[in-house]
Amino acid sequence: MIKASLSKSKKITNSVLFILFTLFAVIQLNDPDPMHWFLIYMGVAVISLGSNFITIPKAIIVLIILGLLVYAAMHFMFLIDWLQTENKSEILGEMVYEKPYLEGSREFLGLLIAVGALLYQLKR
Template identity: 65%
Template sequence: MTNLVKLSKSKSITNYILFIVFLLFAIIQLNDPDGILWFSIYFYVALICLISNFKPIPKLILLATIIGLLIYSAFHFTLFVDYLHTENKKEIFGEMIYEKPYLEGTREFLGLLIAAFGVIYQTKKNNK
């Protein structure tokens, strides 16, 4: 087996893992008040990861997706900064507390960054 085939199989496996991860992210969002929005975002990224195993996705679509995810994450950046200034960092793993909107904002910010990196990986995958 050549190195190129091994590399291709490795990236394909990684993409299947990314598909499952983002699909799980999407399903988990369905219990949120704005679950449809977040389900759509994560499901879209999951589909990009899956489809790119079978055919290349145009760079323009990938770049537009990355830019969109980063712009949307920028709206949550100040909440993330607020979280960084808190003493109890473990709160991020607990339930949403309405008096602390920075918790949900931080989760959304980090989720959008993870999604953006998932799509960025696709641009690297398409280059090889």
């Protein structure tokens, strides 16, 4: 369905979200498990850009949000483990296989960012 005219600020916001999530997706290509993260972030990017041109059914966005929240819930304990550590800054460092909570926390936070972008699309 063709979308009615959006305000210029909403089109700009959608374009910025598209660029950001495309960058997030490309960065994932060096991850040990790149494809599903690439697809998650590119999916959000495509929805963001596509929203400038077509009306994306709210039901589809809600289903994707629910799926991402379920996936985020699987990483929630990693976030709790990280929050209980003394050195919070190590989340910004390299992945350490002896500390799986670092990668799990990053993944949890990334999923929440993706959900936030989709909630923006849902509210419009």
